[in-house]
Structures are given as C-alpha cells and as structure tokens.
Amino acid sequence: MARKEVARERKQVWDFNDTQKYHFRKLVKNFAEKVGANATLEALCTLDRETGVKEFNCVIEGCIKKARNADDEDAALEEIHGAYVVLQTMSERGFKIDEETYGPILMFIIDMGMVEEFHFFCDHIKKDNPKSLQRLAYYENELLLMIKVGDVDKIQS
Structure with missing residues (x-):
C-alpha cells in the first residue's frame, strides 16, 4: 500500500510541475504580447524563477505577433528590435540560439522583404x-533567390 501512495505522490508532483511550466509559458507569451519584450524581460529578470529557452521563445513569438499586427513599418521594426534584445539577452546568459529561436524571426523578415534587417540578424x-x-x-x-527572380507574389506568400 505504501508503494502505491509514493507512486501517486510522485505522479502528482510531476503533473503539477509539468502543468506549471505550461501555464508559465502561456503567461509569458500573453504578457509579451500585451506589454512588449522589454517589459517582459525586466519582469522575468526580477522573478526568482529560472528563465529558460522556451520562455524566451515565447517572448519572441509575442514580438513577432505584434509586428505582424502592426499598422506601419516603424511599429513592426520596433517589435523586431524587441526580438533582437531578447536574442542578445539569451546570448549574454549563455543560452544556445537554435533554429527554433531565430527561425520565426527570419521568416517574418523574409515575409516583410527587409533585406538589411535580414543580414543584420x-x-x-x-x-x-x-x-x-x-x-x-x-x-x-x-x-x-526570391529577390533575384523578383517574384513579389512568392515573397509575400
């Protein structure tokens, strides 16, 4: 009987931790979308909780979502700058920047046709x-290839 109780307790702890991580990432993503990357990074730095790559990726996703919904190019560039700040923070903290992190940023920049920003990133x-x-x-x-061919439809798609 005691072994079953120990197994239940372990499962409850694991389920709680797994669910807690999911909800925290969702909270970070929503916070980044509402407030922006800089304020989200400041809030994450003040927390005692360890911030990982997934949380940073959520902040980047929020920046890209705000940039896609922006009305003008200046607002979109401001959000992309926020994503750049997140990348800098990740590299300063020693995190490895994988395609999962930089891929969405580059795809957004390609979609917008921002050549200089693309090469900068x-x-x-x-x-x-x-x-x-x-x-x-x-x-x-x-x-x-898309730029050389001049296929505007393919760049936008």
Whole structure:
C-alpha cells in the first residue's frame, strides 16, 4: 500500500510541475504580447524563477505577433528590435540560439522583404552560434533567390 501512495505522490508532483511550466509559458507569451519584450524581460529578470529557452521563445513569438499586427513599418521594426534584445539577452546568459529561436524571426523578415534587417540578424546569429551556418544558408538562399527572380507574389506568400 505504501508503494502505491509514493507512486501517486510522485505522479502528482510531476503533473503539477509539468502543468506549471505550461501555464508559465502561456503567461509569458500573453504578457509579451500585451506589454512588449522589454517589459517582459525586466519582469522575468526580477522573478526568482529560472528563465529558460522556451520562455524566451515565447517572448519572441509575442514580438513577432505584434509586428505582424502592426499598422506601419516603424511599429513592426520596433517589435523586431524587441526580438533582437531578447536574442542578445539569451546570448549574454549563455543560452544556445537554435533554429527554433531565430527561425520565426527570419521568416517574418523574409515575409516583410527587409533585406538589411535580414543580414543584420544573420550576422548576429553567425557570431553567437557558428554551427548554425548551414541552416542560415538555407534562409539566405531562399531570400536571395526570391529577390533575384523578383517574384513579389512568392515573397509575400
């Protein structure tokens, strides 16, 4: 009987921790969408809780969502700057920046046709993560091919 109780307690603790992480990521994502990346980073820094890559990715997703919904290009650039600040914070804290993190940013920049910003982000990512050169080449070739062909419909799609 005691073994069953111990197993139940372990399962309850695991379920609680797993659910807590999910809800925390959802909270971070909603907070980033409402307030912005800078305020979210400040709030995460003041918490005693350890912030991981998934939470940073949620903040980046919030920035991209706000940038997509922005009315003008300046507001979109401001949100992309917020995503850049998150990338800088991640690299300062020693986190590895994978395609899961930079992929959505690059796809948004490709969708918007921002060539200078694209190369700026690629240079930053190459500097922090030299192993990502092969995946970055994929994004660069896709963007450059679309620009060379001049296929405006494909760039927007």
